[in-house]
Amino acid sequence: MSETDCTDEPLTPAQRLESSNPRLIDAGIATITDMETLQACVAYENQHQQRLSILKLLAQRAEKLREES
Numbered sequence: 700m701s702e703t704d705c706t707d708e709p710l711t712p713a714q715r716l717e718s719s720n721p722r723l724i725d726a727g728i729a730t731i732t733d734m735e736t737l738q739a740c741v742a743y744e745n746q747h748q749q750r751l752s753i754l755k756l757l758a759q760r761a762e763k764l765r766e767e768s
Contacts, residue, residue: 709736710727710730712739712740712742712743712744716740716753724753724756728740728757728760729760731760731764732764737757744757
């Protein structure tokens, strides 16, 4: 892994949600740890793809975050 691959910068909504591999999208959603990031991902999805399956996964993640707090 090169130095440019290692970063502390959070993933953008596009990086979390734009993949042809469903496992990467699942992982991107599973690693959301705060409501601000989750809301940004929902807004991104609503503006771009509007995929109901992804919005459903984001809603489930929101529920888990609420339960954890």
